[in-house]
Amino acid sequence: MNAITPIDKGASVALGAPIDVTIENVQKAFGDTPALHGVSLDVKAGELVALLGPSGSGKTTLLRILAGLDAPTAGRVLFGGDDALGLSVQDRNVGFVFQHYALFRHMTVFQNIAFGLTVRPRGERPPKAEIRKRVLHLLDLVQLTGLDKRYPSQLSGGQRQRVALARALAIEPRVLLLDEPFGALDAQVRKDLRRWLREIHDQTGHTTFFVTHDQEEALELADRVVVMSKGRIEQVGTPDEIYDAPASPFVFEFIGESSFLPVTVVDGAVQLDGRPLDLSGLGAPSGTATLGFRPHDVSIVEDGSPAITGTIVTERRHGGARRLELEVGTDKHRVEIDMPVDHSRLAGNQIAFRPHRWRIFPR
Amino acid sequence: MSDEAFTTARLPGASAIHFRPVTMERKHVRVALILISLAFLGLFLIMPVVAVFVEAFRGGMPAFAEAIFEPDAAAAIRLTLLVAAISVPCNLVFGLAASWAIAKFDFKGKSLLNTLIDLPFSVSPVIAGLIYILMFGSQSLLGPWLKSEGIQVIFAVPGIVLATIFVTFPFVARELIPLMEEQGRGDEEAALSLGASGFQVFFRVTLPNVKWALLYGVLLCNARAMGEFGAVSVVSGHIRGLTNTMPLHVEILYNEYNFAAAFAVASLLALLALFTLVVKSVLEWRYADEIAATRRH
Ligand SMILES: Nc1ncnc2c1ncn2[C@@H]1O[C@H](COP(=O)(O)OP(=O)(O)OP(=O)(O)O)[C@@H](O)[C@H]1O
Numbered sequence: 001m002n003a004i005t006p007i008d009k010g011a012s013v014a015l016g017a018p019i020d021v022t023i024e025n026v027q028k029a030f031g032d033t034p035a036l037h038g039v040s041l042d043v044k045a046g047e048l049v050a051l052l053g054p055s056g057s058g059k060t061t062l063l064r065i066l067a068g069l070d071a072p073t074a075g076r077v078l079f080g081g082d083d084a085l086g087l088s089v090q091d092r093n094v095g096f097v098f099q100h101y102a103l104f105r106h107m108t109v110f111q112n113i114a115f116g117l118t119v120r121p122r123g124e125r126p127p128k129a130e131i132r133k134r135v136l137h138l139l140d141l142v143q144l145t146g147l148d149k150r151y152p153s154q155l156s157g158g159q160r161q162r163v164a165l166a167r168a169l170a171i172e173p174r175v176l177l178l179d180e181p182f183g184a185l186d187a188q189v190r191k192d193l194r195r196w197l198r199e200i201h202d203q204t205g206h207t208t209f210f211v212t213h214d215q216e217e218a219l220e221l222a223d224r225v226v227v228m229s230k231g232r233i234e235q236v237g238t239p240d241e242i243y244d245a246p247a248s249p250f251v252f253e254f255i256g257e258s259s260f261l262p263v264t265v266v267d268g269a270v271q272l273d274g275r276p277l278d279l280s281g282l283g284a285p286s287g288t289a290t291l292g293f294r295p296h297d298v299s300i301v302e303d304g305s306p307a308i309t310g311t312i313v314t315e316r317r318h319g320g321a322r323r324l325e326l327e328v329g330t331d332k333h334r335v336e337i338d339m340p341v342d343h344s345r346l347a348g349n350q351i352a353f354r355p356h357r358w359r360i361f362p363r
Numbered sequence: 364m365s366d367e368a369f370t371t372a373r374l375p376g377a378s379a380i381h382f383r384p385v386t387m388e389r390k391h392v393r394v395a396l397i398l399i400s401l402a403f404l405g406l407f408l409i410m411p412v413v414a415v416f417v418e419a420f421r422g423g424m425p426a427f428a429e430a431i432f433e434p435d436a437a438a439a440i441r442l443t444l445l446v447a448a449i450s451v452p453c454n455l456v457f458g459l460a461a462s463w464a465i466a467k468f469d470f471k472g473k474s475l476l477n478t479l480i481d482l483p484f485s486v487s488p489v490i491a492g493l494i495y496i497l498m499f500g501s502q503s504l505l506g507p508w509l510k511s512e513g514i515q516v517i518f519a520v521p522g523i524v525l526a527t528i529f530v531t532f533p534f535v536a537r538e539l540i541p542l543m544e545e546q547g548r549g550d551e552e553a554a555l556s557l558g559a560s561g562f563q564v565f566f567r568v569t570l571p572n573v574k575w576a577l578l579y580g581v582l583l584c585n586a587r588a589m590g591e592f593g594a595v596s597v598v599s600g601h602i603r604g605l606t607n608t609m610p611l612h613v614e615i616l617y618n619e620y621n622f623a624a625a626f627a628v629a630s631l632l633a634l635l636a637l638f639t640l641v642v643k644s645v646l647e648w649r650y651a652d653e654i655a656a657t658r659r660h
């Protein structure tokens with residue numbers, strides 16, 4: 001595959017004016033199996049939103065409902081304030097990029113991209129020369145100049161992916177839906193395409209939904225991240241909010257590395273096994289709670305001040321740090337912490353630490 | 364190709380490495396397998412076909428031409444063409460509709476339909492013929508009504524067409540269903556989301572995706588429609604010049620010890636088979652890339 005170079009800022013694509021998308025309490029069941037339990041979401045015109053969640057969390061289902069390929073069991077979808085559920089797939093004017101591309105295999109790259117324009121009714125169809133101009137322009141945009149006569153089977157995965165995107169952009173969609181567009185590609189290509197997609201979005205300004213189960217991709221690419229689990233939205237927020245202020249242990253665990261300990265909050269302070277830890281309860285009410293922290297957000301305590309003490313179970317190299325797995329407390333909960341590689345080893349296999357950033361989730 | 368040509372890899376600075384692909388048998392095993400296949404084909408396929416042509420031309424070209432242009436033979440050829448011209452398009456439409464339904468929709472009774480399509484393969488053609496006699500014959504429920512309306516089904520062209528359709532209806536569907544199922548609904552959904560109407564989706568996406576399989580199905584269906592003997596024999600009544608198709612005509616001539624004429628007409632049927640095979644091979648060879656591309660990429 002060609003390396004992906006920055007986009008020519010002079011280029012521009014014609015587009016349908018981007019619109020707000022409102023999802024109100026959308027539910028979907030396949031027979032008896034519920035796939036979405038009441039999902040609500042407001043997306044501003046031109047926003048790039050990542051739908052992030054583990055496999056089976058309902059991301060594709062939500063996208064298909066937005067596109068009109070599936071109908072919700074209940075709920076409303078508004079495009080620019082108007083009901084969209086009454087519109088057929090064809091009339092919704094959304095660009096859908098499928099998880100497995102779904103390029104038309106008997107058509108060349110050119111014909112694939114032109115498809116959406118050539119199927120328009122005679123009156124609305126642009127003249128041949130105009131179609132040609134637009135397709136070639138889109139090919140430039142997705143950096144596949146000169147590959148217009150190839151068949152999909154003669155393209156690499158990343159190239160197919162970009163043809164699929166160009167095909168979706170050609171119809172001047174009001175909303176762009178991308179279902180794990182880079183799912184099948186290797187890590188390096190994903191990174192390149194990710195940056196490139198962000199540039200395309202900034203340039204074309206479509207309201208864009210982007211499905212992924214890769215948290216790094218979501219955090220890097222999106223204006224806002226929607227974390228989904230088991231057919232529900234767990235949290236909606238900017239990448240910073242999601243990473244720094246996760247609303248639930250699920251989000252905390254799904255975004256980045258995490259360790260959890262059952263604790264008690266007493267008068268605004270955190271206690272482990274009845275001993276104070278000198279950590280604030282962060283406003284959580286008194287009672288049982290879960291303490292969450294990231295392995296790299298801890299300091300080793302050697303002066304005997306209040307700390308979490310654990311027994312080292314395993315020890316391994318982890319990037320620039322040494323990763324320790326500890327058993328903590330009377331119930332021997334396993335947690336992971338990072339220790340600087342050059343930190344002098346302590347006598348014995350006991351170690352004390354205190355997180356310097358943490359979250360408290362009341363139970 | 365010599366073994367050396369593809370089993371020897373030369374690494375820079377290393378001596379030649381002999382490597383036999385693990386799935387490839389030793390030479391004498393391969394030769395034996397190929398010989399067995401060839402002997403079998405020769406004995407059971409090629410020799411009989413050659414024999415047909417030898418017999419057909421035993422009396423020379425004039426005798427051959429006379430056997431074929433003789434009025435009863437000409438009528439049989441015309442009838443065979445007519446029957447194929449009706450039943451093949453019917454099965455084309457039915458095959459497309461059934462495979463479209465089975466591959467692209469979920470509905471109750473889908474597996475039943477899928478099984479029923481195979482029925483003609485598992486039922487003896489004689490029974491297929493008898494079914495139509497039971498349905499439309501003079502002893503049947505419909506018989507008196509048909510008679511009063513002056514419609515003759517059995518021992519007439521309509522019966523022959525019906526029996527032929529019955530026997531040949533799996534051919535198109537069986538070619539299409541596996542391919543359509545493998546291709547899934549993704550392409551159709553993509554086309555819809557790009558604004559195509561149902562009509563456009565069918566003619567611009569679904570049909571092109573299966574066109575080669577469809578052509579194969581039609582070729583096979585046609586070959587069988589022209590060659591069908593059993594079912595047609597039951598419903599035809601063997602009226603010379605009226606309800607005799609080519610295979611039936613061959614049998615009649617043969618039973619009359621008119622071997623030269625029988626083989627002359629038979630050679631036409633054999634030619635049809637050869638033609639079908641050749642067209643299929645040519646298509647496969649000519650459009651190999653495109654055919655490969657219509658499978659999942
Ligand atoms: N056509 C269907 N029939 C029945 N169940 C379905 C269907 N499509 C999806 N589901 C179910 O709905 C749930 C959500 O599926 P969905 O495809 O939306 O997940 P996803 O978040 O896109 O997962 P992935 O990351 O694996 O693509 C799953 O439990 C799935 O089994």
Ligand SMILES: [Mg+2]
Pocket residue numbers: 059060061099179
């Ligand atoms: Mg999915």
